[in-house]
Amino acid sequence: MNNNGKYSSLTWLLYFVVFEALVFIGLRWLLEDLGTSNQLQPENTVVPNWVKAVTFILLYILCLLFVVMLISNFVPSKHRRQLMRWVYLALAGMVVMLFFLF
Template identity: 65%
Template structure:
C-alpha cells in the first residue's frame, strides 16, 4: 500500500513538471500570435483562434509523445495508471488555454 502511494506521488511530481515545462514552452512559441487587446473595434477573432488552435495541437502532440515514451519506459504493472494521467492532462489543457489568453 505504501509503495502504491509513493508511486502515485512520483507520478504526480513528474506530471506537474511535465505540465509546467510544456506550458512555458508552448506559451513562448505562441506568444507572437494573437492580439493582446481583445476589445478593439477592428479586432477579429481569427488571430486569437489561430493561437488557440496552434496551442491545442502542439499540446496534444506533446502529450502523445510523452505517452509513447512513458508507456515504453514504465513497467507493465504501472501502465494502467497512464490513462488517468492523460485525462488529467487534457483537463489541464483547458486551464492552460484560459491562462495563455
C-alpha cells in the first residue's frame, strides 16, 4: 500500500473514531434519564435498563444508517466494500458502547 492509501486509511480511521465518540456522547446525554445506574436496589432495575439499552441500539443503528447513506453518495461504487467494513466495525463497537453506557 502506498503512502497516499495509508494516509487515506488513517484519515478514515480518525473520522470513524470521531463519529463513534460523538454518537456515544450524544446518545448517552439523550438517554441519561432512562434506566438506573445503581443496580443493587431492592426494586427491579431490569426493565428500565432494558428500555435504555434497546433505545440506544435503535438510535445508534439509525445514526449509522444515516451516515452510511450520506457517505455512500460521495464514495465511488468500487469503494463501497470498504465502507461496509467500517459498518461492521461500528456494529461491533456498539456492543462495547453498551457496556460503557451502564
